[in-house]
Amino acid sequence: KAGVTQTPRYLIKTRGQQVTLSCSPISGHRSVSWYQQTPGQGLQFLFEYFSETQRNKGNFPGRFSGRQFSNSRSEMNVSTLELGDSALYLCASSIGTGHTGELFFGEGSRLTVL
Amino acid sequence: SQKIEQNSEALNIQEGKTATLTCNYTNYSPAYLQWYRQDPGRGPVFLLLIRENEKEKRKERLKVTFDTTLKQSLFHITASQPADSATYLCALPHLYGNNRLAFGKGNQVVVIP
Numbered sequence: 001k002a003g004v005t006q007t008p009r010y011l012i013k014t015r016g017q018q019v020t021l022s023c024s025p026i027s028g029h030r031s032v033s034w035y036q037q038t039p040g041q042g043l044q045f046l047f048e049y050f051s052e053t054q055r056n057k058g059n060f061p062g063r064f065s066g067r068q069f070s071n072s073r074s075e076m077n078v079s080t081l082e083l084g085d086s087a088l089y090l091c092a093s094s095i096g097t098g099h100t101g102e103l104f105f106g107e108g109s110r111l112t113v114l
Numbered sequence: 115s116q117k118i119e120q121n122s123e124a125l126n127i128q129e130g131k132t133a134t135l136t137c138n139y140t141n142y143s144p145a146y147l148q149w150y151r152q153d154p155g156r157g158p159v160f161l162l163l164i165r166e167n168e169k170e171k172r173k174e175r176l177k178v179t180f181d182t183t184l185k186q187s188l189f190h191i192t193a194s195q196p197a198d199s200a201t202y203l204c205a206l207p208h209l210y211g212n213n214r215l216a217f218g219k220g221n222q223v224v225v226i227p
Contacts, residue, residue, distance in 0.1 A: 004157070031213060042219035043158075045208065056214045090157050096213070102148065103215065105157030 002026065004093050004106035012112045018079040021109045023091030025072050031055075031096030032074040033103065034066060037088040046089075049074055050096045078111075086113045116142050116209040120202075120218035128226050133191040135221045137204035140185060144206040147180055147187050152201045152220065161202075162189075194225045 005024040013019050025032050033056075034046040045058040049068035066076040072093075078085055088110050092103035117140040127133045137147070146165045150158035164171040164180045164187065171178045177190040191198050201220040208214040 033214065035217075043203070043217035045214050045216070048214055050213070056208075058214075092157075094213075101213075102160035102163060103150075103158075105159070107155075107157050110155075 004091055004104050006089075006091050006106035006109050008109060009107065010110045010112075012114060013081050014114050015081055015083060017081050018077060019081060019111060020075055020077045021089055021091075021111075023074045023076075023093075023106060025074070025091075025093030026104055029093035029095055029104070030072055031094045031101075032068055032072065033092045033094070034074070034076050035090045035092065036060075037090055037108070038086075043090070046076065081113045083113050086111060116140070116206075116216055118204060118206060118216055118218040120204060120221045122219065122221075124222040124224055126224045126226060127194055129194060129196060131194055133194050133198070133223050133225070135189040135202055135223070137187040137189065137218055138185060139206055142185075142206065142209055143182065146207065147178075148205040148215065149176075149178055149187075149189050150203045150205060150217075152203060158203055191223070194223075196225045196227050199223055199225045 007022045031050045033048040035043045037043045048056040052068045063079045068074045088108045090108045092105045094101040119138045148163045149161045152158040164178045175192045179188045201222045203220040204218045205215040208216045
């Protein structure tokens with residue numbers, strides 16, 4: 001079956017702009033998580049959605065937001081971009097029930113802020 | 115707060131040898147631990163999960179141990195191959211929420227032919 005699809009794969013923005021990233025989970029997966037990956041901090045949890053509800057939120061400013069649609073597809077938005085937002089943004093899907101589910105990651109969206 | 119530590123130095127190893135990576139954690143007693151592989155520019159790929167009541171788990175040439183007393187997991191790649199070259203990440207359930215994982219920063223493995 002098809003894996004997790006993220007779009008766009010690469011994008012360049014300037015400070016102050018906003019960006020929207022999209023994620024299509026594996027069919028049947030109801031949980032979508034977002035992570036930010038940078039060389040210095042590694043993988044940092046942003047938020048997790050399950051059945052259109054935000055179930056968990058990481059320690060990021062309010063400029064980072066997300067949502068999930070009824071078909072489980074998810075988007076995340078970053079407003080007022082800062083240079084430090086340059087990172088690989090990874091989306092991961094899972095079945096969503098139980099506490100030990102493996103995460104299936106997409107290839108990521110590489111954001112560069114100039 | 116929760117801390118997950120992996121060696122930041124790359125592990126260079128000769129093909130055919132066993133690569134051993136360490137994941138140490140503090141201030142926490144996780145019910146399970148996961149290992150992922152990440153290739154450059156790609157998303158992590160799940161490899162293995164080991165529960166707190168399991169001492170060892172194997173999958174093909176991979177072996178994971180979990181010592182809850184030492185708060186440590188060891189990840190072994192036996193008979194390593196150049197194709198095993200990648201960064202390996204350990205992950206634990208986050209201290210403050212189910213359905214979210216906290217990741218170590220990863221340990222790079224380079225298998226030399």
